[in-house]
Amino acid sequence: MILFDEVTKTYDREVVFKDISFSMGRGEFAFLTGPSGAGKTTLLKLIYGAERPDSGQIVVSDWIVSKMKQNAIPSLRQNVGVVFQDFKLLDNKTVFDNIALALTIHKKHPHEIRERVNAVLREINLIHKANISPPYLSGGEQQRVVVARAMVARPIVLLADEPTGNLDDDNSEVVMKLFREINARGTTVLIATHNEGLFRKTGNRVFYINNKYIEKEMVA
Numbered sequence: 311m312i313l314f315d316e317v318t319k320t321y322d323r324e325v326v327f328k329d330i331s332f333s334m335g336r337g338e339f340a341f342l343t344g345p346s347g348a349g350k351t352t353l354l355k356l357i358y359g360a361e362r363p364d365s366g367q368i369v370v371s372d373w374i375v376s377k378m379k380q381n382a383i384p385s386l387r388q389n390v391g392v393v394f395q396d397f398k399l400l401d402n403k404t405v406f407d408n409i410a411l412a413l414t415i416h417k418k419h420p421h422e423i424r425e426r427v428n429a430v431l432r433e434i435n436l437i438h439k440a441n442i443s444p445p446y447l448s449g450g451e452q453q454r455v456v457v458a459r460a461m462v463a464r465p466i467v468l469l470a471d472e473p474t475g476n477l478d479d480d481n482s483e484v485v486m487k488l489f490r491e492i493n494a495r496g497t498t499v500l501i502a503t504h505n506e507g508l509f510r511k512t513g514n515r516v517f518y519i520n521n522k523y524i525e526k527e528m529v530a
């Protein structure tokens with residue numbers, strides 16, 4: 311499902327990864343961890359085509375991402391959902407419209423959009439806040455909307471970067487439960503986090519990046 315084969319990535323002259331290889335199976339739920347600056351965000355960006363490797367091969371489902379032309383990247387993005395802390399919601403749009411955006415861009419029928427957005431809003435327990443805008447929500451509610459926005463397109467792969475970084479324990483648990491539900495429907499999920507508490511005793515695979523490569527791979 312996700313395959314890295316001897317991938318090297320540098321920014322200017324700084325080497326982030328040197329010949330890293332790893333793979334994840336379809337429907338797997340895994341974590342990525344390691345010190346600040348180790349390259350967690352960069353690795354996720356390589357998966358969804360926001361950064362290019364210097365060498366090596368990256369495959370996601372049927373796409374050879376490392377060989378894709380720039381104009382093919384949008385088709386990859388339709389199938390790879392991302393939940394990044396700095397992917398802000400649009401404050402001047404309602405919760406409903408924020409979630410609907412991905413479907414509107416792909417010209418889905420308005421009736422289908424309404425059904426699908428309402429279904430995810432029920433799932434995140436925010437149907438009663440559909441028509442208000444993000445600044446009037448709590449941090450935990452906003453993060454649930456960010457997850458819903460990624461879910462609604464029914465991605466093949468879901469990537470999350472410190473998705474609980476700004477959340478208290480209760481809200482973290484709610485967001486992690488949503489990821490589990492998305493995964494139960496077949497989506498492959500990869501979560502980058504510093505927070506060991508998120509993966510402790512989950513039984514999932516954890517990739518630990520340090521010193522420019524995947525130093526350890528363990529089962530939590």
Ligand SMILES: Nc1ncnc2c1ncn2[C@@H]1O[C@H](COP(=O)(O)OP(=O)(O)OP(=O)(O)O)[C@@H](O)[C@H]1O
Nearest residue numbers: 321322326344345346347348349350351352353504
């Ligand atoms: N756009 C960029 N241009 C140049 N260097 C970059 C860029 N993005 C990241 N880097 C560098 O690449 C390295 C890896 O950064 P990255 O953001 O992937 O780390 P991270 O593991 O996500 O860290 P954190 O835990 O702090 O989020 C760092 O040394 C960083 O300074």
Ligand SMILES: [Mg+2]
Nearest residue numbers: 350351352471
């Ligand atoms: Mg990061």
